[in-house]
Amino acid sequence: MIKGGRVVVRDPETGQTTIQLVKIDWPIARIPTLAPHFGIGMMGSNNRETQAVPIIGLDNSDLYPNAAPEQPLGGTGSFASTQPPKLVKLIAGQLGINDYSTILNWELELYDSQPATVGGMDKEFIFAGRIDDKLCSWAAFMALLHAKQEEDEGVIKLVALFDDEEIGSLLRQGARGNFLPITLERAVEALNDANEGSTQIFGPGLMGQTFAKSFLVSSDVTHAAHPNFPQTNLAGHSPRLNVGVALCVDASAHMTTDTVSMAILDRVAALSGCVNQRHMIRNDSRSGGTVGPMLSSAMGVKAADVGIPQLSMHSIRATTGSLDPGLGLKFYKGFLDNWEKVDKEWHM
Known part of the structure; x- marks a missing residue:
């Protein structure tokens, strides 16, 4: 599935706040279903909060004790610091944003990437x-x-x-x-x-x-x-x-x-x-x-x-x-x- 939506951005020089639309041009997310062999169906009985979470990437750092964890972006207290760093970089890159702290909020959704x-x-x-x-x-x-x-x-x-x-x-x-x-x-x-x-x-x-x-x-x-x-x-x-x-x-x-x-x-x-x-x-x-x-x-x-x-x-x-x-x-x-x-x- 593709992720897209709107991002609220503040201009660091003028202080003006604008809304910019963003669309990722390739599928970055998938909600993996569970095989029916486990006896837990995915036909309406799954928990939407815990069992329908999309995967957008892998983090295997726990397998490597010396791996340095990714640090939050945007500075302490910023919206970007509360979001996955890779996702922040991806959205910012799509919009040409260099200062992550200027991202005030976003509203992103998943949708089917296949055309009609x-x-x-x-x-x-x-x-x-x-x-x-x-x-x-x-x-x-x-x-x-x-x-x-x-x-x-x-x-x-x-x-x-x-x-x-x-x-x-x-x-x-x-x-x-x-x-x-x-x-x-x-x-x-x-x-x-x-x-x-x-x-x-x-x-x-x-x-x-x-x-x-x-x-x-x-x-x-x-x-x-x-x-x-x-x-x-x-x-x-x-x-x-x-x-x-x-x-x-x-x-x-x-x-x-x-x-x-x-x-x-x-x-x-x-x-x-x-x-x-x-x-x-x-x-x-x-x-x-x-x-x-x-x-x-x-x-x-x-x-x-x-x-x-x-x-x-x-x-x-x-x-x-x-x-x-x-x-x-x-x-x-x-x-x-x-x-x-x-x-x-x-x-x-």
Whole structure:
């Protein structure tokens, strides 16, 4: 696996602090699994703190009594002095840093070094790392770039991408924060200038009306029908690869979709030439949950959960259909282009 991330560095001359991105161009880490002969499985039962530690190098100095141990770098009290010296040298070398004490902190992660590839006898699959949830993020962002821009449109088209969803979203950049409502508030305030003949005064009432007239398509990858574990999905309501996005419904409210939002998005699909699938979560199971309920409940906005199907969720390499990124883009573009028209049909 490759290590990459961001490094906080201070300029020793000016004192200015900057963030620099770093990426090691070769695999420097591996989490060695334990052979099944020992009777200790690596399929979810291993301890993440003590039994899933990546190895990034060897230290056999204990075999040589006269070997001098590596000394900490950066000086006493520095961040670098708390890190493995070889790793400090490697990161500093990648960034052209000579004074290790100027490294104030870093945030590094491991990721699969193998590039994505197509697979299957007809090349109908994509095998790749980090499909969750760069798949929906890419499709939604590309849809925004290609959405229509008509002068008579009266809506704001927006795609919001959040971090930290897998750990609860309760950080500044997470969906449970107020970044999205504040951004929308600033946009509405900028567009509402009372000095230019506006009949509405900006304030909580106007924002409430804005939220009430909006629609949120909460998007995260969802579980495709699994040929080896058919019991995990509800028969007849399980999405297939290379067909279309899935509207996700959970009776336990881990999804925000309801009958009205499903009808709205089915109408969008009809206008866009898309096929909407259904993913009904079994009552004796639970979904992983999405940011949809937290955002829709915080803003009071109509919403639905929509997912592009995939297999091997949360695996280091997952699987989706080779057509699915494009099908997702087609649906999201259809929503951005047709939401205003569909909304008016509900108020005629």
